[in-house]
Amino acid sequence: MAELQAMKCEACRGDVPKVSDDELASLLREIPDWTPVTRDGVMQLEREFKFKNFKQALAFTNRIGDIAEDEMHHPTLVTEWGKVTVTWWTHAINGLHKNDFIMAAKTDAAL
Numbered sequence: 001m002a003e004l005q006a007m008k009c010e011a012c013r014g015d016v017p018k019v020s021d022d023e024l025a026s027l028l029r030e031i032p033d034w035t036p037v038t039r040d041g042v043m044q045l046e047r048e049f050k051f052k053n054f055k056q057a058l059a060f061t062n063r064i065g066d067i068a069e070d071e072m073h074h075p076t077l078v079t080e081w082g083k084v085t086v087t088w089w090t091h092a093i094n095g096l097h098k099n100d101f102i103m104a105a106k107t108d109a110a111l
């Protein structure tokens with residue numbers, strides 16, 4: 001299988017399936033620094049990135065914003081002094097799609 005990081009996102013549509021439990025386990029092995037979290041019943045992928053200052057955190061935030069626009073798949077980004085929290089899920093299906101794992105891998109590569 002090609003590396004997740006090199007894959008392109010599919011269009012986010014409401015009729016695409018969420019990842020199965022088996023897919024979830026194997027995809028998580030490819031992005032070991034990400035944690036699955038469930039908020040309001042919606043499973044999401046989350047990772048905190050640490051930086052030396054606010055400027056570096058903001059620059060990373062903007063890199064992720066550019067990748068999100070390229071792929072038309074958008075995260076929640078919380079930018080603080082020295083820290084960016086990135087959360088991916090697929091709004092159209094209220095859960096995780098392979099796109100979210102692709103975007104998590106691309107996020108790691110942008111560090």
Ligand SMILES: C[C@H](O)[C@H](O)[C@H]1CNC2=NC(N)=NC(=O)C2=N1
Pocket residue numbers: 012072073074075088089090091092093
């Ligand atoms: C039309 C547009 O592509 C869609 O609204 C996209 C935009 N970005 C998105 N991002 C995420 N994370 N989930 C979506 O379902 C989604 N939908």
